[in-house]
Amino acid sequence: MKKLLTVLVVALMAVGLTACAPKKEPEATVKVALLIPFRGDQSYFDVVANGMKLVTEQIEGSETTIIEMGTDQSKWENFYLDACEGDYDVIIGGNWEATPTFEKVIAQFPDKKFINFDNSAAPTNANTYVMFYKANELGYLTGLVAGLVTKTNLEYSDDTANIIGAIGGMNFGGINDFLYGYIQGAQAVNPDVKIIVGYAGSFSDAAKGKELALNMYAAGADIVFHAAGGTGNGLFDAAVEAQHYALGVDADQALLFAADPAKQKMILTSGTKNVDLAILQAVERFMDGTLPYNTIEVLGIKENGVALAENAIYNALPASIRDVVAAYKAKVVSGEIVVKDALTLTAEQWDAILAAAAPTN
């Protein structure tokens, strides 16, 4: 038995060695590494990872590697160090959680090139390019849809209450930016609309998200948006139960429910954060040599950094709604409308905005 095992192990190792032997392959045009905690959330990180797929598909001869670092932050530094010691031409990492570790490592590799795919602060190293997305403009787009839908008699909305809802994961600037945009978008097309905002205090409590959404629907809202991660998944259950509409965030969330058409048709559209496209553009600019290092670029509607998921469900909406959305979108692109952001607001200012938007009772 032991002998058999030894033979097996040796055989395995032999196979392993041949597999490692260098294969004749044409030299890659560009080698890109992406470091993220994990894939498979069917939301944010899957969109980020999709950026590597776009690079592989659209840049001929490119070689991409996605490194999943896990959620234990103490291990991230080693993953970044390993990636920097590899022979990648450009290393993509970051987002608000990993940026401190990422920048600490970058400082040790001044000759390498780095892209931070999502952070709100300018880079601290001269060889880094940072991208950020206008969450307020994402919220603005979904707000336009919500404001128009609630005053239209659709299958699951009616023009009686003129109330819409939004669920926030937690009460801080990054999330409030989505919500502030949503409020502005809705009020732009529907000045009398009232907006109910509720916080779940968690990004993983789907049951809480469902409770909040059910309460909003019961209070007269016929469409609810969320910026609450996993908590927001409960919203879609509530939408089916209450027979009203919902709006997704970050990725096209209707895609999640291909197996459940009754739920899918309630998710009219999603405000998407197009990190994948942004990564592709950044890598292309890296190859052209036009990537501006030591710079942060904030991508909004104009740069296609945020957009609406214009899927079949959205396109089934009346043209009168979609035309208005497109018109306001064009005004943001041209600069005629400037969507205000919530990042610099104080808690008092934000509370006052919420109170002014809320239904009076």
Place this chain on the structure above:
Amino acid sequence: MPDLFEIIFKPEFGFTVIRVVVPILFAALGAYIASSAGIGNIAMEGTMLMAAFVGTICSAIFQNPWIGLMCAVLSGVLMSLILTYFTLVLKTNNILGGIALNLFASSFTVFLLFIVTGSKGTSATLGAKTLPKIDIPILKDIPVLGTIFSGHNVLVYIMFAAVILVYFLMYQTPLGLRIKAVGKDEHAAESVGININRIKTIALVLSGVLASLGGVYMSMGYLSFFSKNMTNGRGFIGLAAAAMGHGNIWMVTITSFLFGAFDALANALALYALPSEIIITIPYVAVFGAIVIYSIFEWRNRRARGEE
């Protein structure tokens, strides 16, 4: 400022409280039985999470929610037997064993979820079947009561039955007496010929079954999918409710409902432009306050009876 009375004194609010309380009360009942036998089963959270996951997956595989429910209960039994093995055979500290199981469940469910669905977030793509809602004949036509008690998920009625069954078990049967005897003083129990390990195993398995019912409610009743860490501390709240119940099943039940009621209130108040930080803490602060008041009364009563 919202009108509190308008929120609370609506039959729909009663319906919501019941819906919210189910996972907490199941966990509390389970923790109550385990602690009656002298074991702190802090693996409730992990057992619930595992059951929530197993239930959804089996329901999707067999396209039958009842098979999902059965598998979930089996997973609860299995989790409890693992804890039993840790504590009774390997003699590990039961708190450590519980922590290990909770950590295990929170990552193992995500691991399996990824293998089955390719997602690490939710099982939404599976389209699993959920347990049915039940309209109670006659009751559903009675105003107020019908709104509060009819039309719930079938597990809600199983929960009410479970409270009564656990009451009978603990107060009316020899097994219940033995469980309590072992919890009070295991050496004394042993001296009268009770097989301590057998009683503790039974208590833990029962607590695992109850926890798994709470878990399966999360993914197949309350919601229609499994999502990562979806129990979100409800097992621990159940443990707290059991501890605050002072070994009295009615107090355990009432405390759970208090948690549920204040949670539902917080969910209703969250829609008003009030400071969200305060609203989120309402259920915890309120129950804490209630327990302080209850404990003071208890203490006074005991002092009045001359026990201290």
